[in-house]
Amino acid sequence: MGTPLGSGTRTPEDDRTARVALMRMAEAGDPVMGRLIAWCGPQQALEQVSRESLDPDFATKENELAERSGRRSDLARLVTAWAARYGDPEADLALGRERGARLIVPGDSEWPTQLDDLGDARPFGLWLDGQANLRFACLRSVSIVGARAATPYGVQVAAQLGSELSIRGWTVVSGGAYGIDAAAHRGALAGGSPTVVTLACGVDECYPRAHEDLFRVVRSQGVVVSEWPPGAHPTRPRFLVRNRVIAALSRGTIVVQAAVRSGALNTATHAAGLNRHLMAVPGPITAVTSEGCHMLIRSGKAVCVTSHEEVIDLVGSIGADLAPERRGPVRPRDELNDETRRVLEAVPARGGAGPAVIAVAAGVDLTTAIGCLGGLAAAGFVEPVTRGWRLRRQADLQGRGDHAR
Amino acid sequence: MGTPLGSGTRTPEDDRTARVALMRMAEAGDPVMGRLIAWCGPQQALEQVSRESLDPDFATKENELAERSGRRSDLARLVTAWAARYGDPEADLALGRERGARLIVPGDSEWPTQLDDLGDARPFGLWLDGQANLRFACLRSVSIVGARAATPYGVQVAAQLGSELSIRGWTVVSGGAYGIDAAAHRGALAGGSPTVVTLACGVDECYPRAHEDLFRVVRSQGVVVSEWPPGAHPTRPRFLVRNRVIAALSRGTIVVQAAVRSGALNTATHAAGLNRHLMAVPGPITAVTSEGCHMLIRSGKAVCVTSHEEVIDLVGSIGADLAPERRGPVRPRDELNDETRRVLEAVPARGGAGPAVIAVAAGVDLTTAIGCLGGLAAAGFVEPVTRGWRLRRQADLQGRGDHAR
Structure with a gap:
C-alpha cells in the first residue's frame, strides 16, 4: 500500500x-x-x-x-x-506541547460551537496558543478584515473600530496580516479585551515575520488559532480556507478596505453564506482601496457602517441568526435553570472571579460552572474580565432587579 | 381696503x-x-x-x-x-426685460412639466436668464447638491461627476452655492452640456457675489432659474423653498457631501418625496462632511453611488417613476406618430439643426417641431447640441436601422 x-x-x-x-x-x-x-x-x-x-x-x-x-x-x-x-500524530502532539500550543476538537469545552455552522467544512480540530479561552472570547466577537495594502485612512479606521469594540467587551477576530488586520488587532489590544489571530500556518510560525511582537502580545491577551499543525507553513490556498474560520468564529464581519478582488471579500462571502452580519466601511470613491466595500454596500450584501455603535447595534441585536438561544439579549432570570441561576448568583458585580471560585460558591462542579458561564455570557448576563468573570451592568440592573422583587 | x-x-x-x-x-x-x-x-x-x-x-x-x-x-x-x-406686475415685467430675464409659466413650451409633480407647491412661474431652453435641458438632468463647506475630496468628486455626466449629455442642476454646487456647475460647463443654476434670489442678483463669473458662463451655456422676481434678495427660508425645485427639475439628486443637518439633506428629502432617484456619494467616515451621505445610505433612502456610470445606470433606467412615457429609453420608431416620425427624419446625425430648419424639413410648424423634439429627446432619439438638435448615436443605430429594413 x-x-x-x-x-x-x-x-x-x-x-x-x-x-x-x-x-x-x-x-x-x-x-x-x-x-x-x-x-x-x-x-x-x-x-x-x-x-x-x-x-x-x-x-x-x-x-x-x-x-x-x-x-x-x-x-x-x-x-x-x-x-x-x-x-505520526504523536509527533505533532509532542511538537505542540513543546511549542506551548494546545489542541481543541469538537466537543471540548473550549470548542466554539458556532463553527458547527460550517457544516461539512467544519475544522477537524484547532491548534491554539494564547491565554484567552477561544470559546468565551468569541461569544461576543466581531471580525475585522481588509486589505494588506491599506491606506492611512483604513489603518486609522481599523484601529479605531478595534479599540472601541474591545473597550466595550467585544473580541476582535482577524487574520494577523499586514494593514487592516494588524491595525484591528492592535486597536483591540489597546482596548483591553482578547483578540483572536487566525493564521494560515502553525500557531508557532510567525507570518508575516514582522508581526512577531504583535503575536506575542496577542498570545498574552488573546489567542492565536490555526487548523494546521505546529511548524506548518502558509500557502496561498490556506489563506482562503482560513477565511471561513474568521467568518464563522464571530457574529459579524466588517470589511474596512478591500479592492474588488481580494481575500477580504472572500471572507465577506463566507460571512454572508453563514448568515453572519456583513458590514463594510465606506471610504473615498477616489481610492481603489474602498471599491470592494462600496461594491458590497451597493449590492446590498453588506450594511454600511461608520462607527462602532452602528456595529454593536447590528451584531448585538435581538434575533441574530446565530443560535439566538445562546446569543440573545439579556433574558429575565426566571428563564434560567436552577444550576445556571446559582452560578449567576455567584458572579461578582465588581472585580471578577475565576470559574473555580464561582463553581465553589455556586455549589456546582468546575465543568458545569464553565458551561453555565458561557451560556450566561452569551445571554448577556456576565462578561469575561482579566480576573475571570463579572456581572454585566445591564444584567446587574435587570437580573438582580428581578431578584429583589 | x-x-x-x-x-x-x-x-x-x-x-x-x-x-x-x-x-x-x-x-x-x-x-x-x-x-x-x-x-x-x-x-x-x-x-x-x-x-x-x-x-x-x-x-x-x-x-x-x-x-x-x-x-x-x-x-x-x-x-x-x-x-x-x-x-405692480408691469414693473417686474419691465425690470425683467431690462435685465434680460424671461418669464415662463405653466403651459408655456419651455415650462418643465415635471414640476407638476410638486402639486400644490408647483411654482407659480419661473424667471429665467440664459441661452438654454429649461425644458429641453432638464429632460435628461441630474441634480448634484452638497455642503458649502466642502472638502477638497468633495469638490473633486462633484466636479468629476458634473463633467462626466455633462460629457454624456446630462444636464446638471444645482443651487449655485459655494462648495459642492459650484464644483458641480463648473464640471458640467467643462463637459459641454447646459447646466441649471436654481437661485433663491432674482436671476439678475448674484448670490454668492463671488460667483458672478460662474453665473455669467452658465447664462451663456445653460440657464439661471428663480421663483423670485428680478431684484429679489435671498433669505434663509427661500433657500429651503428653492430646494424643492432643484429636486423636481431633475430625474434624480446626488448628495456629494452633507452634514447630518443641512440644506442638501432638505433637497434629498424633496427628491425622495417626489419619487426621484436619490443617490449619495460615500466618503471617509472620519469626516463629518460625509455623515449626511452615510446616513442616507444606511437608512436605505439613498443609493450609494461611486461613479457617473452608476448614476446613469440609475437615472437612465427603464421604469423611472417620472412619467415613463416621456422619459423611457429609446423606443422603436414604429411607435412614433406620423408627425414625430417626420421630425425625427429631419434631424441630422452630425452637426446639428435648429428647430426652425427641422420644422421646414419635416413640413410641420415650429411649435409642433419643438414639441416633437422634446418628446424625441425624452425618448432618447435626439439630443440637444450647441447648434440645435442631432440624432443620438443609439437612435442612429436603432431608429435608422429599423427604417432601412
Whole structure:
C-alpha cells in the first residue's frame, strides 16, 4: 500500500489523536473528510483511510452526491492522497506541547460551537496558543478584515473600530496580516479585551515575520488559532480556507478596505453564506482601496457602517441568526435553570472571579460552572474580565432587579 | 381696503401678468395659493385676493382641509398678508426685460412639466436668464447638491461627476452655492452640456457675489432659474423653498457631501418625496462632511453611488417613476406618430439643426417641431447640441436601422 503507516499506530488511542492525524492527511475544510468523520467518527475514518478502503455505504453516498451535483467522483484518488500524507500524530502532539500550543476538537469545552455552522467544512480540530479561552472570547466577537495594502485612512479606521469594540467587551477576530488586520488587532489590544489571530500556518510560525511582537502580545491577551499543525507553513490556498474560520468564529464581519478582488471579500462571502452580519466601511470613491466595500454596500450584501455603535447595534441585536438561544439579549432570570441561576448568583458585580471560585460558591462542579458561564455570557448576563468573570451592568440592573422583587 | 391696488390694474390683462403679481404676493410654493390658482385661474385669484374676498366655496374647502389635518385655518390672515404685498406686475415685467430675464409659466413650451409633480407647491412661474431652453435641458438632468463647506475630496468628486455626466449629455442642476454646487456647475460647463443654476434670489442678483463669473458662463451655456422676481434678495427660508425645485427639475439628486443637518439633506428629502432617484456619494467616515451621505445610505433612502456610470445606470433606467412615457429609453420608431416620425427624419446625425430648419424639413410648424423634439429627446432619439438638435448615436443605430429594413 506504500503508506508510512506502521501497525503500532494503525489504531489511534482516541478520537483526539485520530483527528491530529486526519488534519495532516486531508486539506483543512475538505467536506468529504468532514462527512467521513461525521459518518463513522475520527478513529474509524483514520483506519479506513489508512487501509485505503472506505465503508462501501459511505462511498456509495459520496458517489451519489457527486453525481447529483454534476461532478466526477474522485473519491479513490482522494483517499490515496490522504493515505500518502499520513504522519505520526504523536509527533505533532509532542511538537505542540513543546511549542506551548494546545489542541481543541469538537466537543471540548473550549470548542466554539458556532463553527458547527460550517457544516461539512467544519475544522477537524484547532491548534491554539494564547491565554484567552477561544470559546468565551468569541461569544461576543466581531471580525475585522481588509486589505494588506491599506491606506492611512483604513489603518486609522481599523484601529479605531478595534479599540472601541474591545473597550466595550467585544473580541476582535482577524487574520494577523499586514494593514487592516494588524491595525484591528492592535486597536483591540489597546482596548483591553482578547483578540483572536487566525493564521494560515502553525500557531508557532510567525507570518508575516514582522508581526512577531504583535503575536506575542496577542498570545498574552488573546489567542492565536490555526487548523494546521505546529511548524506548518502558509500557502496561498490556506489563506482562503482560513477565511471561513474568521467568518464563522464571530457574529459579524466588517470589511474596512478591500479592492474588488481580494481575500477580504472572500471572507465577506463566507460571512454572508453563514448568515453572519456583513458590514463594510465606506471610504473615498477616489481610492481603489474602498471599491470592494462600496461594491458590497451597493449590492446590498453588506450594511454600511461608520462607527462602532452602528456595529454593536447590528451584531448585538435581538434575533441574530446565530443560535439566538445562546446569543440573545439579556433574558429575565426566571428563564434560567436552577444550576445556571446559582452560578449567576455567584458572579461578582465588581472585580471578577475565576470559574473555580464561582463553581465553589455556586455549589456546582468546575465543568458545569464553565458551561453555565458561557451560556450566561452569551445571554448577556456576565462578561469575561482579566480576573475571570463579572456581572454585566445591564444584567446587574435587570437580573438582580428581578431578584429583589 | 387699504391695498395699493389701483382700479386700472384690478383686472390684469392675462394670466401671465396675474401670475407675476401673485409671485410677489404669496410665498413661493405656498400650497394655499397653489390651490387657489388651480381653483379659479390666476386672474380670478388675483382679483379675489385684491378684494380680500375669496370664493366662499374655496374658503370652505380650505377650512375643511385645515380641520382634517388638525391645523387652525388662517386663511383670512393669509389673504390680508397677500393683499398687502401687492406690487405692480408691469414693473417686474419691465425690470425683467431690462435685465434680460424671461418669464415662463405653466403651459408655456419651455415650462418643465415635471414640476407638476410638486402639486400644490408647483411654482407659480419661473424667471429665467440664459441661452438654454429649461425644458429641453432638464429632460435628461441630474441634480448634484452638497455642503458649502466642502472638502477638497468633495469638490473633486462633484466636479468629476458634473463633467462626466455633462460629457454624456446630462444636464446638471444645482443651487449655485459655494462648495459642492459650484464644483458641480463648473464640471458640467467643462463637459459641454447646459447646466441649471436654481437661485433663491432674482436671476439678475448674484448670490454668492463671488460667483458672478460662474453665473455669467452658465447664462451663456445653460440657464439661471428663480421663483423670485428680478431684484429679489435671498433669505434663509427661500433657500429651503428653492430646494424643492432643484429636486423636481431633475430625474434624480446626488448628495456629494452633507452634514447630518443641512440644506442638501432638505433637497434629498424633496427628491425622495417626489419619487426621484436619490443617490449619495460615500466618503471617509472620519469626516463629518460625509455623515449626511452615510446616513442616507444606511437608512436605505439613498443609493450609494461611486461613479457617473452608476448614476446613469440609475437615472437612465427603464421604469423611472417620472412619467415613463416621456422619459423611457429609446423606443422603436414604429411607435412614433406620423408627425414625430417626420421630425425625427429631419434631424441630422452630425452637426446639428435648429428647430426652425427641422420644422421646414419635416413640413410641420415650429411649435409642433419643438414639441416633437422634446418628446424625441425624452425618448432618447435626439439630443440637444450647441447648434440645435442631432440624432443620438443609439437612435442612429436603432431608429435608422429599423427604417432601412
